[in-house]
Amino acid sequence: RKEVEQDPGPFNVPEGATVAFNCTYSNSASQSFFWYRQDCRKEPKLLMSVYSSGNEDGRFTAQLNRASQYISLLIRDSKLSDSATYLCVVNLGTGGFKTIFGAGTRLFVKA
Amino acid sequence: GAVVSQHPSWVICKSGTSVKIECRSLDFQATTMFWYRQFPKQSLMLMATSNEGSKATYEQGVEKDKFLINHASLTLSTLTVTSAHPEDSSFYICSARSTGTPGGNEQFFGPGTRLTVL
Numbered sequence: 001r002k003e004v005e006q007d008p009g010p011f012n013v014p015e016g017a018t019v020a021f022n023c024t025y026s027n028s029a030s031q032s033f034f035w036y037r038q039d040c041r042k043e044p045k046l047l048m049s050v051y052s053s054g055n056e057d058g059r060f061t062a063q064l065n066r067a068s069q070y071i072s073l074l075i076r077d078s079k080l081s082d083s084a085t086y087l088c089v090v091n092l093g094t095g096g097f098k099t100i101f102g103a104g105t106r107l108f109v110k111a
Numbered sequence: 112g113a114v115v116s117q118h119p120s121w122v123i124c125k126s127g128t129s130v131k132i133e134c135r136s137l138d139f140q141a142t143t144m145f146w147y148r149q150f151p152k153q154s155l156m157l158m159a160t161s162n163e164g165s166k167a168t169y170e171q172g173v174e175k176d177k178f179l180i181n182h183a184s185l186t187l188s189t190l191t192v193t194s195a196h197p198e199d200s201s202f203y204i205c206s207a208r209s210t211g212t213p214g215g216n217e218q219f220f221g222p223g224t225r226l227t228v229l
Contacts, residue, residue: 043204043220044155087154099145099218103154 001026002103006088009105017078021105023071023088033064035073036087038104044087047073078109113139115207117221124195125229131191132224134205140185141207145218146178149202161188195228202226 006023013019025033033050048055050062050071061074071088088102114137124130134144142163147155159169159180167180179191188207192199202225206218 041202041223041225043223045220046218098160099157101147101154101156 003027003100004088004090004102006086006102007105010108011105012108012110013078015078015080015109015111017109018074018076019078019107020075021073021086021088021107023073023102025069025071025088025090025100027090027092027100028069030069030090030092032091033071034089034091035060035062035071036089036101038085038087040085044089044101047086075107078107080109080111083107083109113137113207113219115141115205115219115221117205117224119224120222121225121227123227123229126196127194129191129193130195130226131189132203132205132226134188134190134207134221136186136207136219139207141188142185143208144182144188145206145208146180146188146190147204147206149204149223155204158190192226195226197228200226200228 004025011019035047036044037047038044048057048062050064052064054063059076063072085104085106087104090100092098116135116137118133122130144161146158148158149155157170158173159167161167161180161182163182163185169175177193182188202223204223205221208218
């Protein structure tokens, strides 16, 4: 079982749609959680951190369920510019600060 | 956010040659830097963790004699791919952890280096 698993994708949605990404992680000792966005042939960029209380940033909402070891990202009112690969990222928070990346889910938003 | 640079951004080399990639934190000190490799349509895979002034910690399956890492200062880490072969062609990305700011758990990524070995 992969340490971080994501929806396989790709997701093809029209502009204005709401899309949800899911992610599960296997290590219960994981301490911090993030969603990154990666555009084609570019480096990943932090989209938002994920907290147990849930957090929202504009059209983006992230949720964390520690009991289920589940993370989600909701994008409302999708824009063409949202097309990218979304990476679920888990930090084990050990002395070595090990970060595990999910394989990513590709999103295509079409006009 | 903090800025991390990489050089070169892309390189093409012949099989058997060595390639050095530099990773610099431009506006903060990074005691720890990370080197990742990403093959097409795959996720980032951590290769090694680079600690300033000490030996790097390599992930399982990564040959430390082939991928030489040096972290001589708090702002510079280098990755040297020795005797590169076509299967080493990949996108190499470094990141630095900012420990001196409120966002101490955030990693800042360099723009990546695309290596093509002919």
